[in-house]
Amino acid sequence: xxxxxxxxxxxxxPVPANETGPTNQTEPGAVPAAPRYVITAENLTKTYGDVTAxxxxxxxxxxxxxxxLLGPNGAGKSTTMKMIGGVSQRTSGNLTIMGLDxxxxxxxxxxxxxxxxxxxxxxxxxxxxxxxxxxxxxxxxPMSYLKPKAxxxxxxxxxxxxxxxxxxxxxxxxxRRLTIARSLINEPRILLLDExxxxxxxxxxxxxxxxxxxxxxxxxxxxxxxxxxxxxEQLCDRLIVVDKGRIMAExxxxxxxxxxxxxxxxxxxxxxxxxxxxxxxxxxxxxRLETLPDRVLIYTHDGEAALEEVSARGLRPLxxxxxxxxxxxxxxxxxxxxxxx
Amino acid sequence: xxxxxxxxxxLRAHPPGVSAxxxxxxGAFYYAExxxxxxxxYGWSIFLYSVGQPAxxxxxxxxxxxxxxxxxxxxxxxxxxxxxxxxxALLVSAAVMTAANEFTFPVMDGFKWRRVYYxxxxxxxxxxxxxAGQIIAVTLRFLLQSVIYFAIVAMFxxxxxxxxxxxxxxxxxxxxxxxxxxxAYAASIKEDKxxxxxVMRFIVMPLFLFSGTFFPLDTLPVLVRWIGWISxxxxxxxxxxxxxxxxxxxxxxxxxxVVFLLALAWFxxxxxxxxxxxxxxx
Numbered sequence: 217x218x219x220x221x222x223x224x225x226x227x228x229x230p231v232p233a234n235e236t237g238p239t240n241q242t243e244p245g246a247v248p249a250a251p252r253y254v255i256t257a258e259n260l261t262k263t264y265g266d267v268t269a270x271x272x273x274x275x276x277x278x279x280x281x282x283x284x285l286l287g288p289n290g291a292g293k294s295t296t297m298k299m300i301g302g303v304s305q306r307t308s309g310n311l312t313i314m315g316l317d318x319x320x321x322x323x324x325x326x327x328x329x330x331x332x333x334x335x336x337x338x339x340x341x342x343x344x345x346x347x348x349x350x351x352x353x354x355x356x357x358p359m360s361y362l363k364p365k366a367x368x369x370x371x372x373x374x375x376x377x378x379x380x381x382x383x384x385x386x387x388x389x390x391x392r393r394l395t396i397a398r399s400l401i402n403e404p405r406i407l408l409l410d411e412x413x414x415x416x417x418x419x420x421x422x423x424x425x426x427x428x429x430x431x432x433x434x435x436x437x438x439x440x441x442x443x444x445x446x447x448x449e450q451l452c453d454r455l456i457v458v459d460k461g462r463i464m465a466e467x468x469x470x471x472x473x474x475x476x477x478x479x480x481x482x483x484x485x486x487x488x489x490x491x492x493x494x495x496x497x498x499x500x501x502x503x504r505l506e507t508l509p510d511r512v513l514i515y516t517h518d519g520e521a522a523l524e525e526v527s528a529r530g531l532r533p534l535x536x537x538x539x540x541x542x543x544x545x546x547x548x549x550x551x552x553x554x555x556x557x
Numbered sequence: 558x559x560x561x562x563x564x565x566x567x568l569r570a571h572p573p574g575v576s577a578x579x580x581x582x583x584g585a586f587y588y589a590e591x592x593x594x595x596x597x598x599y600g601w602s603i604f605l606y607s608v609g610q611p612a613x614x615x616x617x618x619x620x621x622x623x624x625x626x627x628x629x630x631x632x633x634x635x636x637x638x639x640x641x642x643x644x645x646a647l648l649v650s651a652a653v654m655t656a657a658n659e660f661t662f663p664v665m666d667g668f669k670w671r672r673v674y675y676x677x678x679x680x681x682x683x684x685x686x687x688x689a690g691q692i693i694a695v696t697l698r699f700l701l702q703s704v705i706y707f708a709i710v711a712m713f714x715x716x717x718x719x720x721x722x723x724x725x726x727x728x729x730x731x732x733x734x735x736x737x738x739x740x741a742y743a744a745s746i747k748e749d750k751x752x753x754x755x756v757m758r759f760i761v762m763p764l765f766l767f768s769g770t771f772f773p774l775d776t777l778p779v780l781v782r783w784i785g786w787i788s789x790x791x792x793x794x795x796x797x798x799x800x801x802x803x804x805x806x807x808x809x810x811x812x813x814x815v816v817f818l819l820a821l822a823w824f825x826x827x828x829x830x831x832x833x834x835x836x837x838x839x
Contacts, residue, residue, distance in 0.1 A: 301679055303678055303679060303837065303838070304838060305838055314573075321577075322681075322683065323576075323577040323580050323581055323584075323681035323682070323683065324573065324574065324577040324681075326577075326679060326680055326681045327573035327574070327576035327577040327580065327680075327681045328573045329679070331679035333675060333676075333679065335672060335675075337671065337672040337673055337674075337675045337676045338676065339591070339595065339673055339676070340671055341595045341598050342594060342595060342598070346594060350590070350591045350594060351676065351677075351680065353587045353590055353591070354580065354584070354587050354588070354591075354677050354680035354681065354682050355570070355576040355579075355580065355680060355681060356571070356575065356576050356578075356579025356580055356583065356587070356681075357570055357571065357576070361568060361569070361570060361571075364568055365568060365570070368568075398676075401570075402570055402573070402576060402680075403570040
């Protein structure tokens with residue numbers, strides 16, 4: 217499987233946010249001196265009528281980082297991505313991409329980006345390879361570059377044997393991979409991925425993760441929204457948890473788990489009728505107790521010890537499970553368990 | 558940038574600044590290229606429509622109806638044969654009907670059904686350029702279709718004037734004049750509730766029938782003549798007749814036809830541009 221080589225030919229390490237600030241690059245045709253912060257947002261706000269979709273969020277993303285936006289439906293992730301992508305105007309606040317304001321320099325900003333939207337918008341009437349060629353033309357790229365590049369990307373996306381197929385003959389996973397291949401036609405240094413694996417089966421997700429991880433290794437900055445916690449843990453160096461348009465927490469997956477959860481979680485099931493009433497009898501075990509309709513969660517640093525304590529109190533759960541705390545525990549703690557449509 | 562060792566030479570995308578500069582200059586043509594590639598997929602139906610429709614109409618009207626009409630009332634049709642009278646009208650009407658297809662369903666497809674506009678929208682192209690690119694591609698289709706149509710008209714001997722080829726440009730202008738306001742309307746539709754079928758039935762067909770297509774407009778009662786006056790088909794048809802057989806009318810009226818068609822096309826473009834920018838910038 218061929219690698220997509222970065223311009224520098226080496227992987228980039230994320231540069232800490234406090235080391236340097238953004239630099240501008242505006243000269244058309246000039247080889248850009250890559251700014252260390254490729255994205256900076258300050259008090260970024262977007263309202264639609266009375267609805268505030270994004271409510272004054274601030275963050276910076278250094279070059280080469282894989283940065284995630286986590287949040288329930290309607291949290292403002294996609295709206296934020298659209299503003300970063302230079303296709304939606306902010307209501308207030310500041311935003312720069314590669315040192316440029318996307319509202320003042322839309323084409324220049326978008327020329328730096330590769331975008332994988334939440335909904336595929338491939339040209340279904342065109343063949344697979346033609347989708348890449350046509351998209352590359354939007355960047356003014358010549359056919360002498362695009363034809364071999366398209367072949368390279370098809371191989372990268374494991375779609376070489378589908379090159380001459382119509383897009384509507386592809387499976388969901390193939391379409392997603394083609395969308396990712398399309399987003400790489402201009403060799404972007406920043407890739408925006410809005411829920412890239414939603415709706416895919418586990419095999420397709422793992423293939424996509426592998427491809428995204430290769431890009432990350434090559435120094436491409438990944439900006440990712442997802443509500444798959446395992447995806448965020450796999451791919452993100454750092455992430456923000458967003459809810460109701462605001463940042464609820466920020467940090468690496470491990471740091472978030474450390475800060476907002478415990479090392480382990482003990483899951484106990486006493487039957488749906490007893491779960492609600494058993495809480496009082498479990499008092500004092502672990503750091504925190506959460507009673508759900510189907511089970512009781514005990515957040516603790518030592519799950520086995522907690523389970524022994526439960527047994528010592530003469531309680532006999534139907535099932536018990538000790539597991540490591542995950543990002544999902546953090547996510548649900550921060551954004552709540554009520555259903556968001 | 559990326560290197561492709563297998564190609565035996567260095568493969569590099571030009572820098573983003575070059576992409577942006579090129580897109581700012583040529584973006585509309587880049588999108589037109591995409592639309593033309595899609596049209597190529599149904600190129601045969603475009604070709605058959607372009608040849609089949611005029612051949613069928615001219616044969617039916619020229620050999621059938623015209624035989625009856627010409628033996629009775631030649632003078633009523635500007636002193637030319639009936640087929641020469643209706644040929645420019647059919648040419649213009651064909652462009653308008655094409656506009657009614659190309660500026661409706663593909664626009665809905667772009668914004669709603671398959672959201673194809675949103676792919677290029679994430680590239681350096683602007684919403685105005687996406688709209689303009691689609692218009693450029695459809696204009697080329699108007700030209701190609703009208704050239705074929707005119708060639709068949711000429712084969713039927715229905716364009717006696719040496720300026721007849723100008724009717725190709727007139728038909729193209731009429732197509733834009735009708736199509737661009739329709740494109741703006743299509744870009745404003747959020748839900749498909751059969752609006753385009755209504756446009757065909759209640760706008761395109763009445764315009765086709767009451768725009769002096771098959772008989773001079775002044776033979777209609779005054780009460781319905783206004784349909785022709787506001788119809789791009791009538792203005793285009795009258796202009797086409799001036800081109801194909803030197804139809805006698807006041808030069809002021811000829812100028813009004815041109816100004817009307819240009820003004821409607823420009824008005825449609827302004828609305829389309831605004832609608833695309835508004836809808837894609839949300």
